[in-house]
Amino acid sequence: MTGLAAAEIDRLLLKHPKGFDLALDRIRRLLARLGDPQHRLPPVLHVAGTNGKGSVVAFARAILEADGKAVHTHISPHLVDWHERYRLGRVGGGRLVEDAVLAEAIARAAKANDDEPITVFEILTAVTFLLFSEHPADAALIEVGLGGRFDATNVIDQPAACVISTISLDHQSFLGDRVELIAAEKAGIIKRGVPVVVGHQSEAIAADVIRTAAARAKAPLSLYGEDFFAFAENGRMVYQDERGLLDLPMPRLAGRHQLTNAAVAIAALRAAGFDPSDAAIAAGIVAAEWPGRLQRLTAGPLAKAATPGTEIWLDGGHNPGAGLVIAEALAEMEDRVQRPLFLIVGMINTKDPLGFFAAFLGMVRHVFTVPVSASDAGIDPDILADAAIEAGLDAEPCDSVEEAIRLVCTNWQSEPAPRFLICGSLYLVGEVLALSGLPPR
Template sequence: MTTTSLAAAEIETLLGRHPKGFDLTLERIARLLTVLGDPHLRLPPTIHVAGTNGKGSVTAFARAILEADGRGVHTHTSPHLVNWHERYRLAAPEGGSRLVDDQVLAEAVKVAAKANAGKPITVFEILTAVTFLLFSEHPADLAIVEVGLGGRFDATNVIARPALTVITPISLDHQSFLGDRVELIAAEKGGIIKPGVPVVIGQQAEEVALEVLTSIADRKGAPVSVYGQDFFAYEEHGRMVYQDEHGLLDLPLPRLPGRHQIGNAATAIAALRKGPFPPSDAAVEEGLSSVEWFGRMQRITEGPLLQIAAAGAEIWIDGGHNPGAGVAIAETLADMEERVQRPLFLITGMINTKEPVGFFSAFSGMARRVFTVPITMSEAGIDPDELADAAIEAGLDAEPANSVEEAIRLVSANWQATPAPRFLICGSLYLVGEVLGKNGMAPR
């Protein structure tokens, strides 16, 4: 699959007709779904996931565990990194799951666009309708649907009766859409909580976020399970210990790097144990060991980027782009530093809906230098000179570069010291997607 695929061509046509981005309301998507015969009412039991950070990781853990338990699982995630198809993973008849076939996706997009009949709508809303078409037409035991933006008015929130809902960590992000305070953002995310439907709340750094979420759950009569109160997880002797009312599990550490992934894995486990198909302990163990999630503390192990880097250098990528994600990434790098000390260089691009100073602040005292680069896949990219100023304001040394490749070459050209540098390419999923695509590592 490439950007010249049938599905990509159909979606590019939509992008030429309809506005990009989000316009938070449920009226247009509800109208379209009615014309399509209400496919959102014919889904398999569905887990609905919202939050600022960790949505994708929790979804990846849940899918890996369920598939290890022999379940067929559809998953919807957004945004994609390289190909549109990444948003739609369908349960496979032979077991496991795979990204939607190009022709199947192209046909679903055509059907949804025709049903819309040119009426005002956003492309994300059409693509959400495509999710429900695909998930209703292909058999599966469960579906996992990740929110696009917010929750209360996100197009996915037409799911009236999910099997359960999950709220991952909340922090400041998309303030122009969701509000400039954590409690306002929590209220929007908590909009997916449904009357009487169990809700699992992941680890929250802000007590006010937890208070808002539990208040919504209480008001709606939704049974609630909270990380740190009803379920726990921690690292001990190189293993992950998980505990809830059902008992204690001694598990391998999650395959995804970073101490924050212990909390994400625990949230997925807690959710699945509340869901319609509680997994076996063996499936939980296998899922933690086999999980994949591209673009989140992922190491580049092959391809052109390594060829231009200093000998022995490490290159990592992470699409985290808000202050909360910055803290999680910095903690992961600090843990790496305890094992192998390397000089750290950030290569960062961001779009203008983010808070760059808050993101960069997490790396103060860690990064030797920041190189800021343009975002070529979005018109909303922050100018590298402006982004470098934000990094300097956060207490870091910074300079603009024309590209990721140029930044790596600037460091590597005359590097002779030991140990070799560690590069982190970060700040935007657009940037990570560009790197993965150029490096021949598109998610599969």
């Protein structure tokens, strides 16, 4: 990243520690000095969860924009550029914040902080509230960075609705090593009397923890599978809640799990009182984009390095729950064409590689493990290959994604052409998108 905002962020990184220090006192202090902009936002959907929260935000934004609304959007993390975190709404479609506008807001927040202890993420979250309070819009979609209870975004007292997507093990060193502990942290975004919409939970204990927290806060609860759900029928998506059925086109985003994420977005918008039209819901389901989540790569040097007919897919999934839904989506692709599947995987050392690899047992021809150069926490490819082998997969380390693709395409002469999945880290996906000239817009 280059530009004025990059220079401001570089200055922050020199002064303040990288990483997370989960607490709210520092950001509350900073926001008070900035005039508490978090209290001057348009109606907010506050979205937490382990997997799927970004997709829920993408669907919600697309539906609201199709309904003629201006929608601010905060996501975390970004893939290629910090600007991705801040999309300023306007009717007809929001745009990533301009560099000079972002740089000025960062400088203002840093000056207000006056070099007091704080994390860079907290300053940049304060920037979210500054930007979103100073630019008019009809809605703000704010994705939690980590956890929920002590995440820097959790200073919004009265969101229009709180959303908790699917929960699984991730960030255990910060959130706990059991699903119920992680669910309790995510449920920390629940506010008294504010509607809560909850995505599919594969472990009942996660739903139970959220249900208890919602009851304690007297917050109306809508749970996927009980109060609303979605399924595919005759090439269409069917959504159902207490209002009845919606017959919708299938989502543009690949994978059966995206039906669930789309359903959560619809339920959340309705719970928050936005009540988009049926036509807007249908249009948004088709229009929603979410880079790096089962994204087909068709341009750039990696695509050019592959033999004709080869498929290259990207997905930033990096925990056991994500592995399962990605594997399910790939299995559905194999129903159409039986291609040999090769994984190209890079991960950072806060993840569970064994749990992730286990989801692909019996599906994968070979695994190539690669460095994650965008993070100083990347797992050594030799160690990552050992984890894949321990999970029962054939694996070997490789110097780069491009080398792995060339190795297979040079030696694979049979039909059909291979399918690659580049996965295991959002950092790795971001590297690939940058290399391919396809940064999120």
